[in-house]
Amino acid sequence: MPYVARATRLFVPFFIFLTCFVALFISGNDPTSLFYRAPRDPEKQWPYSSFRRAEASSIIEEAISIHNSGVNDTSAILKASPSQPPELCIGIATVARPNARYFSSAVGSLLHHLSPEERARIHLVLLVAHIDQRNHPAWSEGWVQILADTLLTYDTLPDAEIDRVKEMEVEGGEYRRKGLYDYAYLLDTCMQTGAPNVLVLEDDVVAMDGWFARTRAAVQAAHSVGKDWLYLRLFYTDTFMGWNGESWGTYLFHSVQAALLVAIATALAHFATFRSSNQGPSLRLHGPLDRAAPSIIFGYRAYAGVWLLLARPAIPRQQST
Numbered sequence: 001m002p003y004v005a006r007a008t009r010l011f012v013p014f015f016i017f018l019t020c021f022v023a024l025f026i027s028g029n030d031p032t033s034l035f036y037r038a039p040r041d042p043e044k045q046w047p048y049s050s051f052r053r054a055e056a057s058s059i060i061e062e063a064i065s066i067h068n069s070g071v072n073d074t075s076a077i078l079k080a081s082p083s084q085p086p087e088l089c090i091g092i093a094t095v096a097r098p099n100a101r102y103f104s105s106a107v108g109s110l111l112h113h114l115s116p117e118e119r120a121r122i123h124l125v126l127l128v129a130h131i132d133q134r135n136h137p138a139w140s141e142g143w144v145q146i147l148a149d150t151l152l153t154y155d156t157l158p159d160a161e162i163d164r165v166k167e168m169e170v171e172g173g174e175y176r177r178k179g180l181y182d183y184a185y186l187l188d189t190c191m192q193t194g195a196p197n198v199l200v201l202e203d204d205v206v207a208m209d210g211w212f213a214r215t216r217a218a219v220q221a222a223h224s225v226g227k228d229w230l231y232l233r234l235f236y237t238d239t240f241m242g243w244n245g246e247s248w249g250t251y252l253f254h255s256v257q258a259a260l261l262v263a264i265a266t267a268l269a270h271f272a273t274f275r276s277s278n279q280g281p282s283l284r285l286h287g288p289l290d291r292a293a294p295s296i297i298f299g300y301r302a303y304a305g306v307w308l309l310l311a312r313p314a315i316p317r318q319q320s321t
Contacts (some may be wrong), residue, residue, distance in 0.1 A: 011318075050205045055208070056108025060143050068144030077109070078119035080149045085194035086123035088215070091186030093127040093179075096136045096204035100231050103202035107147060109207040118212050121194045127152040129182050131166055150189060 027033035035155055063077065080086050090110065094103045107126070111119070125149040133139040133153055154165050168178035183200065190198040198217055215234060222232050 025062075048208070052112075052206050052208065053105045055112045056105045057207075059111050059147070060104045060109040063143035063146040066142055066146055077146055078114065078116055080123040081120035085196075087121035087195065088199055088212075089123045089125060089190035089193050089195035090199045090201065091125045091127070091190050092180040092201050092203055093129045093186060094136065094138065100204075101137070104143070106201065106203050106207070107144075110201075110204075110211070111147065114212060121246075122212070123149045123190070123195060124188060125150045125189050126151060127182055127186055130154075131162065131169055136145050150190060152192075153187065176226050187221045204266050227246050 023035040027035035028037045029035055046214065066077065074248050092103075092106060109126075110124070114122070124147065126144050128139055128144065130136055131154055135277070138144050154162055157165070165178070165181070168181065186200055187198060200213070218232060222229055
């Protein structure tokens with residue numbers, strides 16, 4: 001059948017074009033893909049994050065200005081309400097990172113655009129996780145002292161605990177164990193505020209505008225289910241993208257579907273073009289199906305090709321701490 005042969009010839013360059021398009025423009029921007037290309041200019045790759053970091057800097061600059069003025073007047077800075085327990089306690093532990101300054105963007109983006117009523121419901125706990133706080137640039141800048149409702153250091157710990165933290169802080173020491181220690185320190189401090197909900201964040205996140213309203217809605221939805229729950233994940237990182245074990249049924253269904261479509265398209269192509277012999281009549285499809293066969297074959301193969309291209313390799317999950 002000439003239509004089938006023509007459709008098959010068209011499919012090959014189309015499939016090559018589709019492969020290049022997916023690899024360059026879809027998988028190339030997917031951190032879990034083998035074709036991922038790290039952006040040369042992150043500002044263009046993630047414009048909204050860059051926009052939020054710019055907004056966050058206004059909060060930080062205002063706090064630095066107040067600190068540098070030497071006037072102990074923080075009335076212009078919104079803080080948690082001292083007269084009632086907070087609705088949410090946020091805990092962030094931070095350590096100095098070489099050639100990286102994420103902490104200010106994390107704190108600034110959380111506080112930017114909060115209304116006075118929203119800010120009053122939030123108790124912000126910041127832990128500068130160094131024995132010598134001067135090792136962290138944010139400490140010398142002074143804005144952490146202005147913006148935090150509770151600023152944690154290790155100075156108030158018993159001597160035995162300080163020695164323990166020093167051992168964990170030594171280069172090559174137990175960084176994983178120290179991370180758990182800091183996490184527990186934040187949780188214990190937040191529990192003392194009386195907040196019913198605690199939000200623990202890394203120091204390199206960027207919060208979107210309206211994050212507090214979305215978080216409250218998510219917590220209310222979780223409570224409305226009527227079941228006990230321990231934690232609520234607000235977002236997924238690249239680690240949790242790709243193929244995951246709990247979705248194996250979905251992957252199996254689509255894989256079998258793609259394989260069946262390829263088999264059906266191949267069988268249909270052979271059936272439509274088969275000739276019994278030189279003397280006998282051609283065995284071919286008739287009527288509307290004859291004219292539709294090339295489109296059906298082309299569509300089935302294209303669907304299977306797209307599915308196989310978009311399938312991403314499994315990314316090993318990191319063990320949560």
